[in-house]
Amino acid sequence: MNLSRLNKQLRLSNFECYEIENGALWLHQHFISAALAAAYLDVLIRDTRWVQPVIRMGGRQIPSPRLAAWHGDADAIYTYSGFKNTPAAWTPALGEIRDVLQSATGIRFNSVLLNFYRNGEDSMGWHRDNEPELGQNPVIASISFGETRRFRMQHVKRKQLHWATDLESGSALVMAGQTQQYWRHCLPKSKSRNLSRVNLTFRQIH
Numbered sequence: 001m002n003l004s005r006l007n008k009q010l011r012l013s014n015f016e017c018y019e020i021e022n023g024a025l026w027l028h029q030h031f032i033s034a035a036l037a038a039a040y041l042d043v044l045i046r047d048t049r050w051v052q053p054v055i056r057m058g059g060r061q062i063p064s065p066r067l068a069a070w071h072g073d074a075d076a077i078y079t080y081s082g083f084k085n086t087p088a089a090w091t092p093a094l095g096e097i098r099d100v101l102q103s104a105t106g107i108r109f110n111s112v113l114l115n116f117y118r119n120g121e122d123s124m125g126w127h128r129d130n131e132p133e134l135g136q137n138p139v140i141a142s143i144s145f146g147e148t149r150r151f152r153m154q155h156v157k158r159k160q161l162h163w164a165t166d167l168e169s170g171s172a173l174v175m176a177g178q179t180q181q182y183w184r185h186c187l188p189k190s191k192s193r194n195l196s197r198v199n200l201t202f203r204q205i206h
């Protein structure tokens with residue numbers, strides 16, 4: 001889908017558009033109601049087979065500071081942090097959330113990465129979602145459940161350019177266009193926000 005069609009579709013679905021250099025961002029803080037998001041948080045924590053992936057950092061292998069899982073269509077194989085991930089099947093909850101997201105965005109997603117931040121000590125370091133199987137200008141849709149956490153972005157060439165928001169429970173953030181080429185993002189640790197949070201990033205693996 002081209003960007004202007006995606007923009008129209010997301011505005012119709014009550015997303016707010018943020019103008020950033022070399023990228024495209026839309027946010028809907030109340031995409032899923034607070035009550036439903038709280039119910040999904042419990043189901044996602046309980047019914048997911050969480051693993052703690054090992055990540056490579058400065059030549060060392062260390063356990064990632066969060067738990068993760070990968071679900072999707074059988075052929076949506078994704079290499080992430082140097083590891084090949086074969087997806088587990090869609091669960092009823094993940095299928096429901098995907099369907100709501102697909103009707104709001106008009107985009108078909110064939111996979112989802114789940115991240116479980118158990119408390120404020122868990123985090124995600126600076127990175128770009130720019131693996132080759134995502135294609136050149138991927139649409140990544142991120143939905144959050146549970147604790148509000150700060151999400152930060154930085155332009156990789158013009159490092160003084162920043163963008164940040166607090167992602168609330170039930171929020172949906174869509175990154176598209178050249179965002180993954182020009183912007184890196186992270187979810188820093190937090191001293192004050194210690195409750196559990198699950199984030200789902202829906203993707204299209206080619």
Ligand SMILES: O=C(O)CCC(=O)C(=O)O
Pocket residue numbers: 113115124129142151167185186187199201
């Ligand atoms: O938890 C978040 O909001 C960020 C997740 C993320 O950066 C990713 O899945 O690539």
